[in-house]
Every structure is written in structure tokens, then in C-alpha cells.
Amino acid sequence: MNPDVLLEVDRVTMQFGGLKAVADLQLEIGRGELVGLIGPNGAGKTTVFNFVTGVYAPTVGRVLFEGRAIQGLRPHAIAKRGVTRTFQNIRLFASRCCRDNVLIAAHHHATAGLSDALLRNRRFAEDERGMRDRADELLGVMGLTEWADTRATELPYGQQRRLEIARALAGRPRLLLLDEPAAGLNPQESEQLMRLIEDVRRRFELTILLIEHDMKVVMGICRRIAVLDYGIKIAEGTPDQIRSDPRVIEAYLGEEVTVPRAKGS
Amino acid sequence: MKQLAGLALILGVLGILNFVLPQALNPYFMRVLMLCGISVVLAVSLNLINGFTGQFSIGHAGFMAVGAYGSAMFSLHVGAGWVRTLESAGAPEAAAQGLALLVALMVGSVLAAIAGYLVGLPSLRLRGDYLAIVTLGFGEIIRVIITNVDAVGAARGLPGIPGWANFFWVGLAVVAVVVVSRRLANSTHGRALFAIRDDEIAAEALGVDTTRYKVLAFVISSFFAGLAGGLFAHYNAYLHPNSFTFLKSIEVIAMVVLGGLGSISGSILAAILLTVLPEALRSAQELRMVIYSLMLIVLMITRPGGLLGNREISLDFLRRRRSAGRA
Ligand SMILES: Nc1ncnc2c1ncn2[C@@H]1O[C@H](COP(=O)(O)OP(=O)(O)OP(=O)(O)O)[C@@H](O)[C@H]1O
Ligand SMILES: [Mg+2]
Numbered sequence: 001m002n003p004d005v006l007l008e009v010d011r012v013t014m015q016f017g018g019l020k021a022v023a024d025l026q027l028e029i030g031r032g033e034l035v036g037l038i039g040p041n042g043a044g045k046t047t048v049f050n051f052v053t054g055v056y057a058p059t060v061g062r063v064l065f066e067g068r069a070i071q072g073l074r075p076h077a078i079a080k081r082g083v084t085r086t087f088q089n090i091r092l093f094a095s096r097c098c099r100d101n102v103l104i105a106a107h108h109h110a111t112a113g114l115s116d117a118l119l120r121n122r123r124f125a126e127d128e129r130g131m132r133d134r135a136d137e138l139l140g141v142m143g144l145t146e147w148a149d150t151r152a153t154e155l156p157y158g159q160q161r162r163l164e165i166a167r168a169l170a171g172r173p174r175l176l177l178l179d180e181p182a183a184g185l186n187p188q189e190s191e192q193l194m195r196l197i198e199d200v201r202r203r204f205e206l207t208i209l210l211i212e213h214d215m216k217v218v219m220g221i222c223r224r225i226a227v228l229d230y231g232i233k234i235a236e237g238t239p240d241q242i243r244s245d246p247r248v249i250e251a252y253l254g255e256e257v258t259v260p261r262a263k264g265s
Numbered sequence: 266m267k268q269l270a271g272l273a274l275i276l277g278v279l280g281i282l283n284f285v286l287p288q289a290l291n292p293y294f295m296r297v298l299m300l301c302g303i304s305v306v307l308a309v310s311l312n313l314i315n316g317f318t319g320q321f322s323i324g325h326a327g328f329m330a331v332g333a334y335g336s337a338m339f340s341l342h343v344g345a346g347w348v349r350t351l352e353s354a355g356a357p358e359a360a361a362q363g364l365a366l367l368v369a370l371m372v373g374s375v376l377a378a379i380a381g382y383l384v385g386l387p388s389l390r391l392r393g394d395y396l397a398i399v400t401l402g403f404g405e406i407i408r409v410i411i412t413n414v415d416a417v418g419a420a421r422g423l424p425g426i427p428g429w430a431n432f433f434w435v436g437l438a439v440v441a442v443v444v445v446s447r448r449l450a451n452s453t454h455g456r457a458l459f460a461i462r463d464d465e466i467a468a469e470a471l472g473v474d475t476t477r478y479k480v481l482a483f484v485i486s487s488f489f490a491g492l493a494g495g496l497f498a499h500y501n502a503y504l505h506p507n508s509f510t511f512l513k514s515i516e517v518i519a520m521v522v523l524g525g526l527g528s529i530s531g532s533i534l535a536a537i538l539l540t541v542l543p544e545a546l547r548s549a550q551e552l553r554m555v556i557y558s559l560m561l562i563v564l565m566i567t568r569p570g571g572l573l574g575n576r577e578i579s580l581d582f583l584r585r586r587r588s589a590g591r592a
Contacts, residue, residue, distance in 0.1 A: 066538050075466075079472035120448060
């Protein structure tokens with residue numbers, strides 16, 4: 001197996017009752033890459049994230065992360081191996097402040113155990129301080145410093161999207177899965193966010209798989225793009241190749257004309 | 266060091282109060298005070314499951330019963346003998362009884378915690394409603410068992426339990442459950458519990474082993490329910506299965522909900538209120554339960570988030586209230 005491949009989706013089919021949400025998908029993500037996963041509504045993009053992160057076990061096929069099979073593991077175990085994600089339909093911890101949201105995701109890096117927490121010993125204090133510093137650093141990177149003590153749900157929408165990313169970074173992933181991080185943002189905001197994502201990838205030496213509904217948004221930062229339509233990978237290649245691929249144009253044309261861009265979960 | 270000094274201070278204050286209170290208060294008030302303390306332990310511990318973690322358990326009376334009967338049986342068959350031996354060897358009465366009580370309480374609490382683990386592990390993998398049903402069933406099974414096993418007195422009840430529990434021990438249990446809850450809340454483990462309550466799917470995806478943490482909350486909570494049961498047994502000196510019906514569980518849930526799910530100080534306040542209220546209403550006789558229920562309804566309508574929502578009373582909070590009032 002090629003050591004430069006970080007994630008391999010090996011001929012995965014995901015079936016919900018009679019519906020094949022993803023069919024026989026083969027996808028490889030190299031270490032350090034920023035790959036775009038695009039496709040019209042209902043194409044199966046989020047489903048790919050769901051079986052990679054263990055929300056569902058694939059009906060058929062394997063998912064290899066760093067050469068080891070992770071399909072069927074529980075989500076927290078996959079997160080610990082180094083795969084974290086954001087959610088298309090923002091899922092922040094509503095009753096907690098931004099810092100806590102990030103701290104929760106750093107949870108499995110805590111070195112102080114339950115007894116340390118109950119005894120309030122030095123190890124607990126140091127661990128807690130270290131985790132807080134790192135959480136504040138991540139909030140800084142995502143431009144959320146001034147919101148650190150604000151309840152997550154009281155944030156403006158764009159900041160909530162950023163907090164989702166800060167939180168996913170807190171688990172120190174090697175593979176970051178971003179599910180439409182720019183959904184609902186205006187063109188300037190979404191362009192800013194894309195630049196930020198590229199910065200984050202370099203700074204933390206990450207590999208990123210980025211779902212986006214709107215092709216144009218990912219064209220700028222992804223050197224490789226895969227296109228799903230009705231659960232089938234219809235194209236894969238550089239932005240130029242994708243732009244001129246007749247099957248992609250067809251998939252997107254049909255949609256753009258008849259379906260106005262509606263966002264949901 | 267600072268912590269040890271704090272502990273010494275608490276022990277000292279409780280010791281003095283233990284001496285002063287019975288002389289200052291008449292026995293009836295003393296009894297209400299003790300029952301308040303036991304209620305606080307029950308409510309604050311249930312808050313760990315129903316408040317912090319957002320799971321719905323209705324079996325708290327069952328865990329309390331395990332602790333009550335477990336510790337009582339230990340004292341009757343083992344502890345009482347220890348006390349006799351220690352006292353004839355010249356140990357002071359309070360020390361001998363305190364030691365025997367401490368061991369008995371630990372036996373009861375650990376048994377309750379084990380019960381919590383056994384009930385929690387299979388059912389906490391399931392979602393919401395199942396847990397409610399399983400815990401309800403558990404509580405009833407425990408009650409049926411103690412109603413039918415002769416060794417624990419069956420339906421006649423279990424008399425003759427040494428009355429070793431006094432204000433000192435109840436006060437210490439209250440301090441313990443509050444300190445554990447607070448320290449848990451302000452640690453990564455407590456944050457994991459809140460994450461489960463807020464969004465279980467996101468918590469899992471971000472590395473929180475949700476099953477493990479739900480079981481943990483359950484075990485700690487059952488431990489303290491068992492402790493409350495043990496204190497009740499050694500204060501009341503008599504146990505009867507009717508003290509542990511599912512209505513008892515509902516009563517504790519009412520305390521947690523009324524106080525505001527997740528709020529430790531809210532649970533304390535509501536536990537005291539719901540213990541004192543029925544006593545205060547004794548003069549209303551038949552109307553007592555009607556007034557009690559009406560007050561509950563009115564409270565929940567006017568403060569649907571509970572007395573304190575999910576806030577805590579602390580010096581900080583009071584300070585902020587004051588400055589907000591001025592502005
Ligand atoms: N748990 C599920 N049970 C049944 N059907 C599902 C489930 N999850 C997804 N689907 C279906 O699978 C298909 C793909 O859904 P998915 O959410 O992956 O699409 P998507 O590409 O992310 O779309 P969008 O751009 O709208 O987010 C859809 O038809 C959806 O209804
Ligand atoms: Mg989607």
C-alpha cells in the first residue's frame with residue numbers, strides 16, 4: 001500500500017433501504033492534499049463523510065486510514081485515530097461557550113484523569129491550563145478570540161461556521177473533513193474562509209477533504225476535485241478538467257436550471 | 266495544603282454544628298434538617314445524569330434502596346459487632362460508631378455503584394426512552410426483591426438498624442456530593458457530559474466516548490444515591506420497602522427539574538424546598554398534597570427552566586447580578 005495515501009475509500013457502497021446513496025466509490029486522498037468533493041443536492045457527499053467518520057458502517061467495502069481499516073469503528077475511535085469533521089447543519093454544543101466547544105473536542109488529549117480532576121492536583125491544573133491555551137490559540141487562528149466566552153448559539157452565523165472548524169482542529173486531526181463550510185456565507189466571506197482553510201492546512205500540516213455544493217468556491221483552492229452524482233463518482237481531476245468535463249456540466253446544468261440553490265442539512 | 270486546610274475547616278464546622286444544633290433545635294426541626302440533607306444528596310447526584318448528561322433515569326429510588334439495605338445489613342451483621350469490640354477495648358463511642366458507619370456507608374454506596382454499572386452499561390448504549398424504561402424496571406425489581414426476601418425483613422420492614430448517622434455525617438455527604446459535582450463540571454470529564462447532553466452525535470464525532478461517559482455519570486450518581494440511602498437507614502433506624510417506590514424517584518426528578526436541569530445550586534435549593542414544603546403544609550391537612558402540587562405547577566409555569574435555569578449561585582454570579590441591577 002502506498003504510504004502517501006492517507007485515506008482510501010475502497011469500493012464502498014452505502015445503501016439506505018432501497019436507495020444507494022453512494023455506489024461503489026473508489027477515492028484516494030494523499031497526505032497533505034486538499035481535495036474537493038462536489039456534486040448536486042443529494043449526490044451522496046455527506047454520506048461519504050458519515051461512513052468515513054463511523055456514523056454509519058458502509059454496506060459494502062472498506063475505508064482505510066493510514067493503511068488500517070476503520071470501517072465499522074465507533075466515531076469517537078475514528079476521531080482518536082486522527083479524523084475529525086465539521087457538520088453541514090452546524091452542530092455546536094449549544095449551552096457552552098466557544099472555548100468549551102473547542103475544549104470538548106480536545107478531550108481525548110487530556111492527560112489528567114478523573115481522579116486528578118476530583119483532587120484538583122497540580123497535574124490537573126497544568127493539563128487544564130495547557131488545554132485552555134491551545135483552545136485559545138485555535139480560537140485566535142479562526143478569528144474568534146473576542147467570542148471565546150460567548151455561548152456558541154449566540155454567535156453570528158459566519159462565526160458559528162468558523163467555530164465548527166476550530167472545534168474540529170482541537171482534536172489534532174491528520175485528516176480534516178469539512179462539510180460545506182461556506183454554506184450560507186456571501187461570496188466575499190466564502191472566499192475569505194477558503195483562504196483561511198488553505199492557511200490552516202499549511203500551518204497544521206493537514207490533509208483536507210472539502211465538500212462543496214458550489215463548484216466555483218473550490219476551484220480556487222483545490223488542485224484535485226472529485227464529482228459525485230447520484231452516489232456515483234462521475235469525474236475526478238484538476239479544476240480545469242472538471243470544468244470542461246461534459247458529464248459534470250450535464251449534472252450541474254440540469255440542477256442549476258431547475259433547482260434554485262437551496263441549503264439544508 | 267490549602268485543600269487539606271479546607272477539609273479540616275469543614276470537618277471542624279460540621280463537628281461543632283453536630284454538637285450545637287441538636288441543642289438549639291427541637292427534635293422535629295432536627296429531623297426535617299436531616300431529611301433535607303439526604304434529599305440534597307439525592308437531588309445533586311441525580312442531576313449528574315438527568316441534568317449534566319441529559320439522560321433520563323427514573324430509578325434513583327432503586328439505587329438508594331440498594332445503598333440503604335446494603336449498608337443496614339452490613340451494620341446489623343458486622344458493624345454492630347465491631348462497635349462492641351472497639352468500645353470494650355476503650356475506644357470513644359463516637360469514634361467507634363463513626364468508623365463502623367463509614368464502612369457501612371461505603372459498602373452500601375459501592376453496591377449501589379455496581380448496580381448502576383450493571384444497569385447502565387447495556388441500557389446507555391440505547392437512546393433516551395429506553396433508559397427511562399430500564400431504570401424504572403430496575404427500581405421496581407429492587408422493591409419487589411426487598412418486599413419478598415425474609416433476610417431483609419420483607420414486607421414487615423427492617424428494624425433495629427443502629428442510629429449512628431448524625432448531622433456531621435449527613436453534612437459531610439452533602440459537601441462530598443457537591444464538591445464532586447462541581448469539580449466534575451469544571452473539568453474535561455464534565456465538559457464531555459455536557460457535550461453529550463447538547464449534541465450526542467457531535468460529541469462522538471469529536472472523540473468523546475459517549476457510552477463510557479454516560480456509564481461514568483451513572484456510576485457516580487448511583488454511588489451517591491446509595492450513600493443517601495445508607496444515611497437514611499442509619500438515621501431512621503428502620504427501613505420499609507414503601508420508602509423506595511417509584512414515587513420516590515419521581516420526587517427526586519421533581520427536585521432536579523424544579524431546580525433547573527444541570528444546576529447544582531438549583532438542585533440543592535429545590536431539594537430543600539420540596540422537603541420542607543410538605544412539612545410546612547402539615548397544618549393544611551387533606552389539602553396538603555393539593556397545595557403542594559399546585560405550587561409545583563405554578564413554579565414550573567412561571568419558571569419553565571427551573572428555579573435557576575442552568576446557572577449556578579456563586580459569588581461571581583451574585584456580583585454580576587448586583588452590577589446588572591445598578592446599570
Ligand atoms: N440516514 C439516511 N437514511 C436514509 N436516506 C439517507 C440517509 N442519509 C442520506 N440519505 C439519502 O442519501 C442521499 C444522499 O444524501 P447526502 O446527504 O449524502 O447528499 P449530499 O450530497 O450531502 O446533499 P446536499 O448537497 O443536499 O448536502 C439522499 O437521497 C439522502 O436522502
Ligand atoms: Mg450534504
